[in-house]
Amino acid sequence: MNLANLSQEHFTQLVTALVDDRLCELLGDPDLGLPLDEAVRARLKESLASSQRMTGDEIAEQLGLRW
Secondary structure: OOHHHOOHHHHHHHHHHHHHHHHHHHHOOOOOOOOOOHHHHHHHHHHHHOOOOOOHHHHHHHHOOOO
């Protein structure tokens, strides 16, 4: 591939893909693919089975965050 022969659109797509890939490497989930601890798995199942839900605003308020 010769960069000089790329159209502006293809060059932009290439740069965007490279930046996306690099950001995923840097900011991706380091635990992705690792097994869950049984205690965490049990808490997750319990949470998903519950009908109680919180909004993002409620969580932010509990954590003292401001949007």
